[in-house]
Amino acid sequence: MSAQLIINVHIVKNDLQTGKWQKTMELIYLRIENTTYFLIPLLCKILHDNFPGLYMTNAIILMYVSWATTILAVVLMCFIPSAKKSILAIVTVIINAIVTSIPAIQALGGATSDFSFYAGTFLGDVPIRIDGLSAWFILIINFTSVTGIIYGTGYLKAYKNTASKLSLHWVLFILFHLSMVWVTLLQNGFAFLIAWEIMSLTSMLLVIFDGHNTKTLQAGINYFVQMHISIVFLTIGFLWVYLETGSFGFDAFQTFFASNNNLWLFIIFFVGFGLKAGFIPLHSWLPLAHPAAPSHVSGVMSGVIVKLGIYGLIRVISYVQSDFILLGEIIISISILTGLYGILNAAIHRDFKKMLAYCTIENIGIIGIGIGLGMIGLGSNSPLLYYLGFGGALLHVLNHSLFKSMLFFAAGSVYQQTHTRDMERLGGLIKNMPQTAIIFLIGAIAIAGIPPFNGFVSEFVIYSGLIEGLKSDNINLISLLILSFAGLSLIGGLSILTFTKSFGTLFLGNQRETLPHQPHEVSRIMLFPQYLIIAVMLSIAFVPQWYLAIVGNLLSGMALVSHPIAEGFEVSSLAVYSKTLSHISLYSLLFIAVIGLFWMIRHYSQKSKSIIVGNTWGCAYVAPNNRMQYTGKSYSKPLGKMFSFMLIEKKRYPEIMAGEIFPQPRKYSSHYLDFIEHYLIDNAIRLLLTIVNYFKFIQNGRVQSYVMYGIVFILTIFILTLLNLVK
Amino acid sequence: MLSFILILIAGAFFTGIIIRTKSVASGRKGPGILQPINDVVRLFKKGAVYSGTTSFIFQMAPTIYFSSVVMAMMLIPFGQSKGLISFNGDFVFFAYVLALGKFFSIISAMDTGSSFEGMGASRESLYSLLAEPAFFILMGSFALLTGYTSFQEMFAALHLGSYISYAIAILATFVLVMIAMIENSRMPIDDPKTHLELTMIHEVMILDNSGFDLGLILSAGYLKFALYGAIIVNLFIGMVPYPYAIPLFFVIQFLLAIIIGLIESFIARFRMSHNPQFIFALTSVSLLIFFGVLLVLGKFI
Structure with a gap:
């Protein structure tokens, strides 16, 4: 089946001159929609046709395989020599990736896996569903994690003498990868929160790999605190739904949204997931945590973990029942501001990993514009807008996970060779x-969003x-x-400025300072994953219609499941854009x-x-x-x-005093502060600290007082029950 | 195809006419109209000097810059005939293709490691990004007005009927002329006439280019003028039949070149620090066009 597909592609190219173009294009389009794409789902189809019982359970079996591999790997990691640890980690992540990708590819082909597993008396049966949306994110997570860990083994070569640190790091990475996948699978609020928490904790521990550095620790703690604020909001959201409907399952959202005001619960989830995704003013952990983390971790964090905030948001949106236009307008407005704020800050910072972190915020803005548009499409009953909005958002999630992780890897290579993140010292x-x-x-x-x-x-x-x-x-x-239109174009122009600056300062011109070691090209194991990413990027650039078809397919699934108003949203409305995109890829080739011709x-x-x-x-x-370069x-x-x-901009320099006739050599330094962090968050925290300060006497460090608090608490409860105030 | 050839022809004369106008305005006779083309041909025949600091980026950049302009030319329609390439939303492609050329011309300036060229690169990127929203709001307004999203359909459907729509066309012409001036770093944004080191944007970026590469950059500049001229022509010709439309094309391009020549003769260059305000003001003119379109469509109650 895949062979036929390739033949068709050739026909398209040949028919371009004779004008039979359109017809063959539609053929491909339909083919992609109805059939599965690669060999693995083909196998699944054969399984499904001949052994239906086996097929139904295969997703569960695959899940057990991934768990067993992970446990085995974690145990083995303690015993094998440190040189082999990285290989074990790579193998485990690849196995986990393959095992979870199989049901995901099936789901993109339209075969949603639905099953549940028993998780103790408290959680009961936890429902798991792998639908198109989960599948899209699972594949992105898997690809980025695999490239990340391959790159990471090269990146951490220098640490091979610290065996215990490395084994912990690899174990955490494996768990981190698996927990991200599980976040997209679970359909039960409580179980979801557990996976979410494991993801946050493991990523926090990965960030502080360089734990002896105080700045890294600070960034880690900042991330840790902010992620828990996010969890508080998510918990409130899930509990609210639970109180109203009596269920932690995601399906309960639909019941909730159908009978309650949609706005407030949505905003609670928006804050919760927005903290992860980095919408302003919730973004302040990103520019701290990303530079602090080792580059393969920041690549995966920026490429994927941030996107899981987007996943959560889209998942909640798929259950929202009304107020679409209002919510869409809120999201678009915040997103435009997020995009502009992110890229403006990215443009001025001289720490190139911080620059990339701010640029992630910008891209979250672009993704948010897509999501908002999609919601407006739902609200105004326009299928095309729904598909273009969410489709653009999901495609950008994929694209950004590719090029941002690659940029972080490239930045990591520079850091590994030069040991500085300050681009002004390089060149x-x-x-x-x-x-x-x-x-x-x-x-x-x-x-920068430039063709080709x-x-x-x-x-x-x-x-x-x-x-x-x-x-x-x-x-x-x-x-x-229209304003978003202008905003998006401004974001595009600003990212050109940002990246010409970074590329020009880092790589072009002359070396600005003599470095302790002359930098060399990094090892092949670090370059290989980056070339792999480029290959996928080119496939998106030159056969975009395939990816659009996949996205359209999964969106039509999403629309049918949850939105009664999206009844007639046929994915075929996207066909004309699929054609335009395929034309654009040809024009890019042109x-x-x-x-080439002029060359x-x-x-x-x-x-x-x-x-x-x-x-x-x-x-x-x-x-x-060389110091005179711009x-x-x-x-x-x-x-x-x-x-x-x-x-x-904060500048620090001593003024020349009145009586200073022969000025001494002096230092001038300037750095930029994050506006929102500096004015909004820091002030709020300062206020909080002043208030909390008054209650400091409670925590006085004397065990006797703490015992007394316990006694007072028990006594209060006793008296209250005695008076029948508490039952 | 037609527009591609017409732009090529117009591009050959455009800069010559500007220079001639400036000479006449300052009381000189001035060089022949084809002098810029002769200059380029001479450059094409020359060898080149490259700085030892530069890398392959510097060698690639002029070719990519020139190709991006050629590619953008293919997107421009001419009245009822489409450009070589035309699809829904092609104006987005137009802007981003030009952006690739700009990207490379900026990093090639940074490749030389010179402080002057870095300065030019910085300003080029800043000013062109500030002009971007104006172009997009303009095109968005046209899309809103006509209901189409490709260059050709939009321009073909632009009916100049009411007074407001004339106002819109004139404002749009103003915006496009100014964008052309910014893109080419001409007065009042930048003065290409001054001594090279004082010319702070485009000319300073190409200080180190020579020979064939310089020829490519210069001819790309000429074509860019004609390119924006052609967009302006399209605002006015609509569905006019070819026998009138083609002469009209050259008349409008000619007038445009003379206007640019006059602007350059009688207006002084702005202070660099005033440029961002001026360029950003273009966005507000575009917003005026947007409100005009809303008026025409009767969306205001």
Whole structure:
């Protein structure tokens, strides 16, 4: 079946000239919709047809396989020599990834797995469902985790003497991967929270790998606290639903939303999941935790863990029953601000991992715009808007998980070789690390949403959604969408500024400082996962219609399950955009061909000419040095000045005193503060501390008092029951 | 196809006319109209000098920059005939294809490790990003007005009927002319006439380019003018038949070149720190167009 598919692709290319293009395109489209894509689901189909009983249980068996592998790996990890630990970790993660990907691929083909397992008397039977939405995220989690751990083994080579630290790290990574997968599987609020908590804890412990560094510890604690605020909100949300409906199952949401006001519960979940995803003003853990973590962890965190916030949000949205337009408008407004805020901060920071963390916030904004659009589509009963909005969001989730993890890996390679995260101290790395430079460049172009890479595909889908939304009659909506349109284009322009700055400062020009070790290209095991990611990115860029078809399929499943108003939302409305996207991929190829053509012409015309290598033109200044290059800071300074109301710059320098006739050498330093963290969160915490300070006497450190509190508590309960105030 | 050829022809004359206008305005005779093309041809025949600091990025960038402009040209329609490439939402592709060229021209400037070129790169990226929302709001308003989303359908459906729609067309012309000036770093944003080191945006970015590469960059600049000129022409020709539309194309391009020449002759360059305000003001003009469109559509009650 897959062979036929490939043949069809060839037909399309040949028929382009004869004009039979459209028909074959539809053929492919339908084919993808109705059949399963790869060999594994084909096997599953054979199983399903011949051994229905076995097929039903196969997802459960696979789950047990993954558990058994994990436990075995954790035990083995303690005994094997430290050189082999990384291999064991890679093998375990790959097995877990394959095992969980099989039902996920089935689910994308339309075969939702539904089963439950018994989890003790308290939780009872925990329902598990692998539908299209879970499947999409499972595949993203698996791919990023596998590339992450392969890269990580190379990245942590230098630590091979600290065996205990490494075994803990790999065990945590395996658990981290598995817990993320489980977050997307569980359909019971309580079990979901447990998986969510394991995910947060393991990732926190992964972040503080470098635990002897106080800054890393601080970032870890900050992350730890914020994730628990998130859990508090989620717990409140689940408990509310439980109190109203008597069930922790996700299906209870539907009952709840059908009979209650949708707004408040949604906002509670939005805060809970938004903390994970990094919507402003809930983003402040990202720029702290990402730079602190080892790069493979920050790659996976930024690529996936942040997206699980998005997963949760979409999961809740799939049960919402009314107020779509209002909620959509709220989400779009927050998302535009998130995008602009994120990219503005990314543009000015000189710590390149912090820059990438802020850029993640920006991309969450773009994803949020898609989600908001999709909700508006539901509210205004426009199937096209629904598919374009959510479809763009889900595609961007995939795209961002690819190029952001890759950029973090490339940044990690730079860090490993130079031991600094300050881009102003680097420069000219393209000569020492050409492959990493090219990888970073590809990531930079893709993340700026420029064709011919995959970032453009998802941004184009979201742009199309915005244009589609303009057809509405609601003037509020039109104005909001035009502003989002402008906002999205501004975000695009700002990301070009951000990434030209980062790439230019890190890799181009001359080395700004003499480093203790001359940087070299990183090992092959670190480069390999990055090339793997590039391959997937190119597949999205050049056959976007496949991915759009998968997304459309899963969205039509989602619409049918939960939204009564989305009754007639046929996925075929997306067909015209699938065609446009496939055209765009051809035009991207054409673009590359045009570049190639002019490159050839240039090559041949220069062949016979004299090519001289000289110095950079210094405008007649004859003694330039490397420190005179334009710095990243000065590159983004005009922007920082323009937005100085939001980008707070703190400068520290001693003024020249009145009587100081011969000034001594002095230092000047400047750094940027996060506006929201500095003004909003820090002030709130300060206020909280002042209030809490008054109750300090309670925690006085004397055991006697603590025993007394216990006695007072028991006495109070006793008296209250005596008076019949408490039953 | 037609528009592609027309833009090529117009591009050959455009800069020459600007230079000629400026010469006449300052009381000189000035070079021939084809002088810029002669310059480019001469550059194509020359060898090149590369800085030892630069990498392959610097060599690739001019080609990619030129190709991005050529690619963008293919997207421009001409009246009722489509561009070589046309699809729904092609104006997004147009903007992002040009962005790739810009991306490479910026990093190629940073590749030289020169402080001057870095300065130019910084400003180029800042100013062009500020102009972006204006273009998108403009196009979004047209999409709203006409109900179509590709260049050709939008322009074909633009009926200039009421007074408001004339106002919209004039404002749109203003925005597009200004975007062309920003994209090409001309007055009042930047002065290409001054001594190279003082010219702070585009010209300073290409200080180290020479020979064939410089020729490509210069010709890309000429074509970019004609490109935006062609969009402006499209605002006005609509469904006019070819025998009138083609002369009209050249007349409008010619007028545009003269207007740009006059602007450059009589307006001084802004202070660099004032540029962002000016460019951002374009966005508000675009918003005016948006409100105009809402008025035309009767969405205001």
